[in-house]
Amino acid sequence: MMRNIFLGFIRIHILHHANKGEIFGVWMMDELRSHGYSISTGTLYPILHSLEKDGYLTKRDEVADGKVRKYYRITEKGITALEEAKKKIRELVDEIMV
Amino acid sequence: MMRNIFLGFIRIHILHHANKGEIFGVWMMDELRSHGYSISTGTLYPILHSLEKDGYLTKRDEVADGKVRKYYRITEKGITALEEAKKKIRELVDEIMV
DNA sequence: ATCATGGTATCGTCCAACGATATTGTGCGT
DNA sequence: ACGCACAATATCGTTGGACGATACCATGAT
Numbered sequence: 001m002m003r004n005i006f007l008g009f010i011r012i013h014i015l016h017h018a019n020k021g022e023i024f025g026v027w028m029m030d031e032l033r034s035h036g037y038s039i040s041t042g043t044l045y046p047i048l049h050s051l052e053k054d055g056y057l058t059k060r061d062e063v064a065d066g067k068v069r070k071y072y073r074i075t076e077k078g079i080t081a082l083e084e085a086k087k088k089i090r091e092l093v094d095e096i097m098v
Numbered sequence: 099m100m101r102n103i104f105l106g107f108i109r110i111h112i113l114h115h116a117n118k119g120e121i122f123g124v125w126m127m128d129e130l131r132s133h134g135y136s137i138s139t140g141t142l143y144p145i146l147h148s149l150e151k152d153g154y155l156t157k158r159d160e161v162a163d164g165k166v167r168k169y170y171r172i173t174e175k176g177i178t179a180l181e182e183a184k185k186k187i188r189e190l191v192d193e194i195m196v
Numbered sequence: 197a198t199c200a201t202g203g204t205a206t207c208g209t210c211c212a213a214c215g216a217t218a219t220t221g222t223g224c225g226t
Numbered sequence: 227a228c229g230c231a232c233a234a235t236a237t238c239g240t241t242g243g244a245c246g247a248t249a250c251c252a253t254g255a256t
Binding site: 003007039040041042043046047050063065066067068 | 243244245246247248251252253254255
């Protein structure tokens, strides 16, 4: 249930961080965990894949420290979606945070 | 995708309104629609059922205006969940709304 | 050339979302 | 008293996402 609610938050976090800079899977997992969102790779990677497939993120391979990493950054479409999400959050806050 | 993000918001809305007073299906649908969330009965009712089944809401039948309505209100468990969600929203806002 | 490591990918299962359609209970008109 | 129309709730079949667990891959070190 809580998970159900937080999955949206997780996607927003991802878009937000991919907007501020490049991200990759494991880093994002740690970041999310530090915010109290426990998520497994079996959940995160499919989310990244679908975000890329749908055009919200772009991927770039890089060998860093002897490991192949897939770096993601946001696209224009992703930015639009993020803005829309923020707008909805503002509305939500205005309504329920009284 | 957007839908995926907003489903959590919808659950929060439901808990919030069920906290302020009694709600029922169709009214909740209109309320959500007025906030820009389009949702069908095939989505809403199962959500209400599962929220009740899991103890976040309680149900009460009432005949109003010749129609049988199922009124829902929040439970203690639901209030706790709502508070937790609000806390997470605050954290999210603090992080991404800069 | 083997191994450990950091990182990514996917498999099987289970549950949720969805639009569409069916079902229910009630009051009203006749 | 009967059937009909209506508001509201419920459910069906399909499709898609979440999850933990497990497998996979590329590289550098020894």
